[in-house]
Amino acid sequence: MSSYSSLYQPGNIGKLQLKNRLILAAMGVPLADAEGGVTDKMIAFYRARAAGGVGLLTTSFASISADATFPLTLSIHDDRFIPGYRKMADVIHEAGAKLCVQLMHPGLLLLFLGWIAEGVTVKVPSITPRLKKDVPYHELGHADIDRYIELFAEAACRVKESGADAVELHASNGCLVSTFFSPITNRRTDEYGGSVENRARFARRIVERIKERAGRDFPVIVRINMHDDMEGGVGPEEVVRQAAAMESAGADALNISSGLEYWTSSTIPCYLYPEGPMLPMADKVKKAVHIPVIAAGKIGLELSDQLLTLGKADFIAMARPLLADPDLPLKVRKGRAQDVWQCIYCNNCLNIDLDLYPGQCSVNPFVYREEGYPLPKAENRKRVMVVGGGLAGMKIASLLAGRGHEVSLYERSPGLGGQWKTACAAPAKKDYASLAEHLERCLRQEGVVVKTGVEITKEKVLAAKPDAVVVATGAIPAGLNVPGATGENVVQGHDVIAGRAVVKGNSVVVGGRFIGMEVAIMLAEQGRPVSLVTQAGLGEDGIRLEPMTFRALARKLIELRVPLYLHSRVVEITGRAVMMTVGDDIFALPADTVILAVGMRPENKLAQELEGLVPRVHTLGDCVKPKDAAAVMVQAGQLARLI
Numbered sequence: 188m189s190s191y192s193s194l195y196q197p198g199n200i201g202k203l204q205l206k207n208r209l210i211l212a213a214m215g216v217p218l219a220d221a222e223g224g225v226t227d228k229m230i231a232f233y234r235a236r237a238a239g240g241v242g243l244l245t246t247s248f249a250s251i252s253a254d255a256t257f258p259l260t261l262s263i264h265d266d267r268f269i270p271g272y273r274k275m276a277d278v279i280h281e282a283g284a285k286l287c288v289q290l291m292h293p294g295l296l297l298l299f300l301g302w303i304a305e306g307v308t309v310k311v312p313s314i315t316p317r318l319k320k321d322v323p324y325h326e327l328g329h330a331d332i333d334r335y336i337e338l339f340a341e342a343a344c345r346v347k348e349s350g351a352d353a354v355e356l357h358a359s360n361g362c363l364v365s366t367f368f369s370p371i372t373n374r375r376t377d378e379y380g381g382s383v384e385n386r387a388r389f390a391r392r393i394v395e396r397i398k399e400r401a402g403r404d405f406p407v408i409v410r411i412n413m414h415d416d417m418e419g420g421v422g423p424e425e426v427v428r429q430a431a432a433m434e435s436a437g438a439d440a441l442n443i444s445s446g447l448e449y450w451t452s453s454t455i456p457c458y459l460y461p462e463g464p465m466l467p468m469a470d471k472v473k474k475a476v477h478i479p480v481i482a483a484g485k486i487g488l489e490l491s492d493q494l495l496t497l498g499k500a501d502f503i504a505m506a507r508p509l510l511a512d513p514d515l516p517l518k519v520r521k522g523r524a525q526d527v528w529q530c531i532y533c534n535n536c537l538n539i540d541l542d543l544y545p546g547q548c549s550v551n552p553f554v555y556r557e558e559g560y561p562l563p564k565a566e567n568r569k570r571v572m573v574v575g576g577g578l579a580g581m582k583i584a585s586l587l588a589g590r591g592h593e594v595s596l597y598e599r600s601p602g603l604g605g606q607w608k609t610a611c612a613a614p615a616k617k618d619y620a621s622l623a624e625h626l627e628r629c630l631r632q633e634g635v636v637v638k639t640g641v642e643i644t645k646e647k648v649l650a651a652k653p654d655a656v657v658v659a660t661g662a663i664p665a666g667l668n669v670p671g672a673t674g675e676n677v678v679q680g681h682d683v684i685a686g687r688a689v690v691k692g693n694s695v696v697v698g699g700r701f702i703g704m705e706v707a708i709m710l711a712e713q714g715r716p717v718s719l720v721t722q723a724g725l726g727e728d729g730i731r732l733e734p735m736t737f738r739a740l741a742r743k744l745i746e747l748r749v750p751l752y753l754h755s756r757v758v759e760i761t762g763r764a765v766m767m768t769v770g771d772d773i774f775a776l777p778a779d780t781v782i783l784a785v786g787m788r789p790e791n792k793l794a795q796e797l798e799g800l801v802p803r804v805h806t807l808g809d810c811v812k813p814k815d816a817a818a819v820m821v822q823a824g825q826l827a828r829l830i
């Protein structure tokens with residue numbers, strides 16, 4: 188096994204020396220105060236990662252202009268923000284790392300939220316055909332451009348004054364600067380549009396002006412798209428010239444990214460992407476410039492080591508892996524790579540779910556809650572019975588045992604994992620298995636007594652007389668309330684994914700959310716005839732789906748040419764067809780197998796039966812409300828504190 192020693196070599200960005208080659212990539216974290224100022228919670232978030240051994244931390248994007256800010260994310264458009272950054276820089280330095288602040292004007296990215304505040308206009312280089320309609324756009328004139336260049340430079344001076352070590356100019360993913368780079372969003376006919384050099388002029392002038400005002404030695408990293416991931420966008424030939432333009436403007440390093448975030452899915456590549464999807468283009472850029480290139484985007488440890496050893500990158504920026512485990516660098520350095528809480532690239536961290544505010548991760552219950560971690564030891568050791576060996580049961584059991592409680596975990600099936608075992612059976616989700624393996628390891632390490640093949644009833648709980656019970660009995664697939672839905676030709680999507688159900692002939696998937704889309708893709712990739720019917724738009728039936736994963740799945744469905752029947756309600760299933768509405772009419776869609784993917788039903792019978800009979804009954808995970816692994820983790824972290 189590699190020692191990963193390449194990751195721990197010191198390196199320079201301009202005159203800034205970093206102790207190793209690992210960088211925390213910028214992540215827009217909702218931990219700022221209402222005005223966009225640094226908070227103690229935010230400092231705790233970054234401090235945990237600095238203490239975990241990363242060499243350079245890039246902050247969440249910080250808005251350089253009061254006319255375009257996101258709620259609860261950083262701003263740097265006024266001097267009043269400087270003390271907050273100073274406090275953060277001091278803490279990060281004390282923890283042994285350096286701090287870089289990402290400067291951004293969101294431009295079109297404002298649309299990512301789905302709403303725009305009263306009186307705000309969305310700044311764009313030009314109005315182009317693919318822009319959403321009915322949005323108050325403002326095409327930048329020359330005076331606007333000059334003003335924004337000055338605002339970027341002023342922001343950089345504030346960063347320098349705060350004692351932070353560098354700035355990163357966000358010029359990728361569809362923010363204002365990147366929309367100048369892209370021919371999809373820039374159709375200007377003046378000196379800021381047309382040729383590659385003209386489209387790079389706005390970014391070039393910003394870098395030059397920052398250098399003039401903050402000093403030549405103050406490091407400026409520029410983050411650019413390796414490709415726009417969209418027909419007609421920036422491609423490999425152009426990006427090399429853009430990179431060269433940034434180098435000649437004075438940039439000290441280039442960080443890579445891709446995609447136009449409100450349309451595409453590659454910016455934050457989910458489990459469907461291979462490792463390092465942006466690297467082929469980054470390699471071309473690396474060969475064309477003399478400044479360091481920072482590789483980013485789903486890069487694991489082995490690949491990081493290879494890239495650095497072969498000289499294909501100078502630094503590695505990680506975002507989600509360090510969200511999942513802030514201590515990754517230290518653990519790896521100490522030869523404990525197997526103890527890293529591995530990011531599974533599920534993208535649950537991108538969901539905006541107010542129930543889980545300020546955010547969530549499927550493997551780390553304490554993300555954004557670093558102030559209260561590690562959990563304190565329990566004052567009174569309790570005997571705790573945990574019912575259900577899915578993710579929820581496993582996580583709460585190990586956390587409670589870690590606090591010093593005596594914990595027993597009961598699972599009715601022969602093995603642990605619950606629904607997660609089915610989730611991992613999908614061809615693209617093999618790496619999800621690492622989460623269940625990690626949780627099983629934690630159970631062993633914390634000394635939890637695990638009993639599988641034992642179904643817990645009310646009577647068994649009463650006989651065991653535990654001090655507290657945690658019911659984590661999960662959820663089961665919901666049925667469809669129409670005639671024929673329990674027929675022999677009807678199966679559940681879960682069972683298809685797990686290989687427990689046979690699919691014959693023409694198949695029709697009912698349900699257009701993640702599991703329905705995944706099953707349809709799986710069958711289409713096997714070359715089987717499959718179509719998908721959903722009563723709403725694709726991905727629209729229920730709470731909003733995480734957009735990056737949704738788009739990656741939708742793109743696959745389209746590329747595989749799976750017929751999609753949207754806004755069609757299934758009214759009956761016969762032995763040979765699905766009867767569905769199209770407008771006011773009803774049609775028969777031939778189906779030898781009908782596959783249901785219409786949601787989950789909580790299994791909460793035991794919890795209801797125990798109510799009032801046992802002093803402390805807690806419920807957790809899908810048995811409360813079927814959601815996902817990240818919800819399970821947040822709830823487990825919160826509950827573990829209370830018992």
Ligand SMILES: Cc1cc2nc3c(=O)[nH]c(=O)nc-3n(C[C@H](O)[C@H](O)[C@H](O)COP(=O)(O)OP(=O)(O)OC[C@H]3O[C@@H](n4cnc5c(N)ncnc54)[C@H](O)[C@@H]3O)c2cc1C
Pocket residue numbers: 533535549574575576577578579580597598599600604605606607609610641642643644659660661662663681684702790793807808809810813814815816817819
């Ligand atoms: C196909 C599929 C794909 C998915 N994909 C994703 C994804 O990409 N990302 C994501 O975040 N989530 C995904 N999920 C959802 C995720 O798996 C669940 O939200 C999560 O695993 C729920 O965990 P849980 O422990 O609450 O419930 P469960 O996994 O349902 O576990 C409950 C356990 O309790 C046991 N049990 C029930 N009653 C008793 C009893 N009386 N005695 C003893 N044991 C009992 C059950 O046997 C089960 O093992 C997916 C789910 C499926 C099925």
Ligand SMILES: Cc1cc2nc3c(=O)[nH]c(=O)nc-3n(C[C@H](O)[C@H](O)[C@H](O)COP(=O)(O)O)c2cc1C
Pocket residue numbers: 212213214215216247248289357410444454455456483484485486504505506507508536537
């Ligand atoms: C929650 C979250 C927020 C992000 N916000 C930003 C951002 O503000 N600026 C930016 O340049 N990239 C942002 N990104 C992209 C990451 O910097 C990174 O390029 C991407 O996640 C791929 O790297 P990873 O595979 O290591 O996560 C964000 C990613 C995540 C997961």
Ligand code: SF4
Pocket residue numbers: 507508510511529530531532533534535536537547548549550551817
């Ligand atoms: S939520 Fe998923 S993708 Fe995001 S950091 Fe956690 S494991 Fe990784």
